[in-house]
Amino acid sequence: MGKQASAPEIETVLKLEEFLPYRLARAAEIMSREFADIYKKHTGMTRPEWRAFATIGQFGTVTATFIGQHSSMHKTKVSRAVVSLEQRGWLARTSDGADRRIEHLALTKKGWRVYAALIEEARKFEADVLQALGEGPSNALISGLDHLEQR
Amino acid sequence: MGKQASAPEIETVLKLEEFLPYRLARAAEIMSREFADIYKKHTGMTRPEWRAFATIGQFGTVTATFIGQHSSMHKTKVSRAVVSLEQRGWLARTSDGADRRIEHLALTKKGWRVYAALIEEARKFEADVLQALGEGPSNALISGLDHLEQR
DNA sequence: TTTCAATTGTTACAAATGAAACTAATAAAA
DNA sequence: TTTTATTAGTTTCATTTGTAACAATTGAAA
Numbered sequence: 460m461g462k463q464a465s466a467p468e469i470e471t472v473l474k475l476e477e478f479l480p481y482r483l484a485r486a487a488e489i490m491s492r493e494f495a496d497i498y499k500k501h502t503g504m505t506r507p508e509w510r511a512f513a514t515i516g517q518f519g520t521v522t523a524t525f526i527g528q529h530s531s532m533h534k535t536k537v538s539r540a541v542v543s544l545e546q547r548g549w550l551a552r553t554s555d556g557a558d559r560r561i562e563h564l565a566l567t568k569k570g571w572r573v574y575a576a577l578i579e580e581a582r583k584f585e586a587d588v589l590q591a592l593g594e595g596p597s598n599a600l601i602s603g604l605d606h607l608e609q610r
Numbered sequence: 611m612g613k614q615a616s617a618p619e620i621e622t623v624l625k626l627e628e629f630l631p632y633r634l635a636r637a638a639e640i641m642s643r644e645f646a647d648i649y650k651k652h653t654g655m656t657r658p659e660w661r662a663f664a665t666i667g668q669f670g671t672v673t674a675t676f677i678g679q680h681s682s683m684h685k686t687k688v689s690r691a692v693v694s695l696e697q698r699g700w701l702a703r704t705s706d707g708a709d710r711r712i713e714h715l716a717l718t719k720k721g722w723r724v725y726a727a728l729i730e731e732a733r734k735f736e737a738d739v740l741q742a743l744g745e746g747p748s749n750a751l752i753s754g755l756d757h758l759e760q761r
Numbered sequence: 762t763t764t765c766a767a768t769t770g771t772t773a774c775a776a777a778t779g780a781a782a783c784t785a786a787t788a789a790a791a
Numbered sequence: 792t793t794t795t796a797t798t799a800g801t802t803t804c805a806t807t808t809g810t811a812a813c814a815a816t817t818g819a820a821a
Contacts, residue, residue: 673799673800674799674800675798675799675800685799685800685801686800686801686802688800689800689801689802690801692800693801709798709799711798711799711800712798712799712800713799713800
């Protein structure tokens with residue numbers, strides 16, 4: 460009997476377009492870049508600056524360490540972003556009374572105005588994406604992310 | 611009549627954990643880093659090197675320009691990755707007969723052995739993630755990515 | 762207490778990255 | 792053909808990033 464035809468045990472190549480880490484990275488990169496265009500145009504912020512800024516806006520008063528943990532940014536990145544945001548008058552530092560190593564970071568009034576405008580743009584951006592996607596796929600994507608995070 | 615209680619027109623803060631670009635970026639970053647640990651341990655490759663390598667493995671013979679387009683990497687990144695992969699004996703260049711600007715890149719025998727081992731690890735990694743996620747959420751995530759890409 | 766370890770944030774140095782300039786070659790236009 | 796424009800890939804330089812060392816302070820251990 461001749462050689463049997465059969466599907467190969469293992470595919471001999473990996474199709475990157477179908478490989479989850481690759482797909483996720485591409486999707487994230489494209490979306491991040493699109494959104495970055497918005498806040499760059501409005502404020503000139505870099506990505507690390509936006510992340511630090513948004514974290515302070517969300518939590519009111521935080522330390523640099525907290526920003527690093529919450530946004531998984533390296534502490535030197537945070538440090539530099541904070542310097543830059545401070546120089547533009549969008550955030551202020553106050554030293555902790557009890558522990559003099561710590562600095563509390565909060566937005567200034569000017570910072571809050573920028574923040575309010577930015578998150579409006581952010582919501583609009585997100586809504587546009589979700590609408591373009593449609594309700595079903597949007598829910599699927601969000602649900603998938605939920606589960607991925609719970610892992 | 612007194613002031614009516616009502617939900618605010620606009621939320622005053624943006625919760626980053628619920629913001630799509632942020633969630634996608636985090637998920638992608640974590641997954642990429644986890645997978646990078648695998649190929650780093652096995653081969654010492656960097657992320658750009660893995661991407662270039664996997665692209666060549668998938669398509670057999672490609673140009674540097676193609677790698678850049680397909681994986682959305684900057685051409686200098688590709689150029690450096692190719693040099694590095696070549697030095698380790700995993701890929702070889704052959705010049706095009708008709709157009710001497712072009713270099714055709716392909717894996718060497720040694721490269722193919724590394725590739726075979728790596729994509730097995732890749733599949734295992736992906737399967738582990740999807741299994742941990744469960745069938746329903748996996749399908750939801752994949753479907754969400756499908757639609758996101760079609761946009 | 763005194764010493765040693767841990768923590769917060771910054772700085773100095775080295776590696777990775779991207780923009781622009783560049784070389785070599787081909788294609789298109791005059 | 793001669794000139795000009797375009798393309799492939801590399802190199803140079805400036806910027807960004809991360810690692811490691813650091814100063815300042817606090818907590819824990821001896």
